[in-house]
Amino acid sequence: MTVGLEHYLVVSVGLFCLGVLGVIVRRNLLVIYMSLELMLNAANLALVAFSRYHNDLNGQVLVFFIITVAAAEVAVGLALIVALYRKRQSAHVEDLATMKF
Amino acid sequence: MHDLFFYLFAGLTLLCGCLVVANPFSRNPVTSAMFLVLTIVSLAGLFVLLHAFFLAAVQVLVYAGAVMVLFLFVIMLLDLKEEARRKFKTASVAAGVVSVGALGALTTKTVWTSGVGQGLTPQTDGATGALGRMLFTQYLLPFEIVSVLLLVAMVGVILLSKKDLR
Numbered sequence: 001m002t003v004g005l006e007h008y009l010v011v012s013v014g015l016f017c018l019g020v021l022g023v024i025v026r027r028n029l030l031v032i033y034m035s036l037e038l039m040l041n042a043a044n045l046a047l048v049a050f051s052r053y054h055n056d057l058n059g060q061v062l063v064f065f066i067i068t069v070a071a072a073e074v075a076v077g078l079a080l081i082v083a084l085y086r087k088r089q090s091a092h093v094e095d096l097a098t099m100k101f
Numbered sequence: 102m103h104d105l106f107f108y109l110f111a112g113l114t115l116l117c118g119c120l121v122v123a124n125p126f127s128r129n130p131v132t133s134a135m136f137l138v139l140t141i142v143s144l145a146g147l148f149v150l151l152h153a154f155f156l157a158a159v160q161v162l163v164y165a166g167a168v169m170v171l172f173l174f175v176i177m178l179l180d181l182k183e184e185a186r187r188k189f190k191t192a193s194v195a196a197g198v199v200s201v202g203a204l205g206a207l208t209t210k211t212v213w214t215s216g217v218g219q220g221l222t223p224q225t226d227g228a229t230g231a232l233g234r235m236l237f238t239q240y241l242l243p244f245e246i247v248s249v250l251l252l253v254a255m256v257g258v259i260l261l262s263k264k265d266l267r
């Protein structure tokens with residue numbers, strides 16, 4: 001069967017589900033953040049596939065912006081994680097379960 | 102030929118994605134980061150197959166080259182001890198896997214049988230020039246706003262990593 005839009009979308013869905021699994025199952029804050037990036041990449045793949053098969057470049061422009069915003073988000077998120085680690089001396093989700101100071 | 106490359110890159114992407122999340126050999130976050138880099142690179146391969154050459158290059162340069170390097174810096178900085186195995190709650194992990202698996206199966210079945218790609222012939226070629234033209238004419242405002250966003254993010258990160266706010 002020739003590779004069509006559905007194939008790319010199935011790969012995107014699979015990658016997204018792996019990202020959600022990572023966020024739910026893993027307990028290390030950094031690996032949870034990496035699974036978040038995995039979800040963003042899955043969305044990027046879906047957008048580029050749609051853009052190609054519908055002959056519309058707007059999808060690619062949106063992916064460009066998503067990549068940029070994701071890079072900014074990663075920088076800020078990692079700064080937050082570092083600040084949190086300095087405070088609590090742990091990057092394990094179970095140690096960070098309380099908002100109490 | 103195109104199909105062979107698609108299956109190769111798609112398989113590589115999903116395998117490396119699996120190994121980011123659930124590596125049976127090591128719980129070190131560095132291993133996860135390495136496999137995430139591989140996932141991103143194979144995704145760039147998929148982008149090339151979809152004729153999005155500029156985006157493939159941007160993906161490798163920005164995501165694999167900057168974002169993942171930042172991740173690795175922070176992992177090294179935090180110097181996490183090899184996490185002492187905490188009590189591994191099998192029930193919650195099983196529940197997570199089952200629910201995400203169900204979600205994935207449902208979505209895959211919907212996408213596969215929805216006939217989204219029927220009668221669509223891909224025609225756009227590389228079109229880096231056209232993409233650039235769109236960015237600078239139709240999407241000029243979001244482009245400038247994103248540059249301001251990057252500046253703001255940089256200032257925020259510097260402020261957040263100060264030891265005392267003085």
